[in-house]
Amino acid sequence: MKLFTSIRSQRVTSLGERRLIGRIRGWLGNVCPPAPFGIGDDCAVLPRPGRSLLVTTDPVIAGRHFDAAVPARAVGAKLLKRNLSDIAAMGGTPRTAVVSLALAPATSIGWLRSFYAGLAQCARRHQVKVVGGDITQAPDGFFGAFLTLLGEATAARVITRQGARAGDQLYVTGALGGSRLGHHFTFEPRLREGEWLARRPEIRAMIDLSDGLAKDVRELVPPPLAADLQPDEIPIAADARRWARRTGGSPLEHALRDGEDYELLMVVDGRRPADGLLKNWRQHFPRLPLTRIGRIVRGGSAKFRLGANLLADGGFEHLRPDSARDRSR
């Protein structure tokens, strides 16, 4: 059997990311435990005496996650920050990373030095150690750095994606959309916020927004639940408005679908008054809004609805036949 095929229906792009992940879980069978101990949450949880371990992995690939306009330092920092955001989404503390490089022969030593300078600076800031890695030669024109990050649960529990119930509320940190105007490199992973939230009994489930609210919210609301989002309440970033002016579409659509927000989306227990949570949040994080954007309902087949309108799936798709428009992402 050949690695690559010209028959469209037999290509991974015909499945899309979500279904391909489902297939991989099936192929692995009992080798992959159910989430959060296996595939399916922001990190995998490895139960331990004492505090559970968290594991996550995310790469940066030239032409896919960055282009020539992005400084090498920012690429190195982003590699770590993407993974830090996954640890934040479970309320964990990052500890240890390994980095596997696949490098074309023509890769510049100077560029790589700056890349590592950015990675090291970010690691120092978050007290992460980079303890190992691998270097392999790749075909001409290819650069990929694949980081695996280990962390530890901070609180007695880990916040997973599971736990939402009808009647619960949806909250999000920060503002959404327009990340390509800079936020996708300058974002701060919400580690302190995630750790704090993991200690609050009101929080039932959490995820970091990497593929856009419209897509990621579905991970928190398995059928027959759905998310009933209030369009007027969704915090729209100034860059989403700028980006909408430049590229068309409404600012709200960009807030829903651009992706790479790296904010935290969480499910708050609907039976508990949220006043205490919000008051305490403002004391600890006075500069970062925490906004109620909707609630969990029984939705039948709807993935989520926006005010009166039912919306189809959306957000960033990692595997699509035509990837040209996402090259600079």
Next chain:
Amino acid sequence: MKLFTSIRSQRVTSLGERRLIGRIRGWLGNVCPPAPFGIGDDCAVLPRPGRSLLVTTDPVIAGRHFDAAVPARAVGAKLLKRNLSDIAAMGGTPRTAVVSLALAPATSIGWLRSFYAGLAQCARRHQVKVVGGDITQAPDGFFGAFLTLLGEATAARVITRQGARAGDQLYVTGALGGSRLGHHFTFEPRLREGEWLARRPEIRAMIDLSDGLAKDVRELVPPPLAADLQPDEIPIAADARRWARRTGGSPLEHALRDGEDYELLMVVDGRRPADGLLKNWRQHFPRLPLTRIGRIVRGGSAKFRLGANLLADGGFEHLRPDSARDRSR
């Protein structure tokens, strides 16, 4: 600064793998602890209450580690086995893996299913769980799978690459050379052997042979030590003789330089009689030879010597300007 450069002296290939790793350690500074807690051993050791954790990472990349002639199942198994061998070299037990995929759009679903079948079968056999990963679209023609493996120390101690002293003896498991005739896919990582050796007080240091004895032995003998190898004692695989007939060179040269043996090379305390070790070894592993191949001497600037001849460095180089001859590796 540009990612790729046409100036030879500024390319990563002008450094070679060993010096590039040295640079990366420098760039990371105090973010990378000294080996074995950071870069520089088969795995990084993460000290823990109870048993230390071990972390290692190795990929398989199309055109580099396999070609169209290799069945997808064998590629999937090899991805895990490469990493298992690193755990074996420290006397650890493998536990948990994550896999990051970079896939061209035309990647075949059927090929990938077989790849995961091979990976899952190998994981089941070694009781490894695959708990997570990532999927990212890569440029046309690229396929890379990047695995990070976590393990645990089995014995009270972990066997590192450090600890050799003048007067110690060098031993190797199995037979060396000619791996491209099949062994580089069919090999068995020496996990049981590594665990057993970690409990033997005679073993001072250990490494798995991935780049060839000539290159890997240097990792065990930092200056001013050198390895004095006995050419008549080096166990030469039948495939090394076959490969030598086909491609030229002596069988010994192939045993020294082919790489991908995935046997264990170890330093045995020269002050302890090795009879007990060998007798016990034969009882536990009657089918796998353990052979004394040389000793540790004070060598001045020599990296290692072979009988009367001083040999230059050698073995598989991961970064070289002309990689064409290694494509099927």
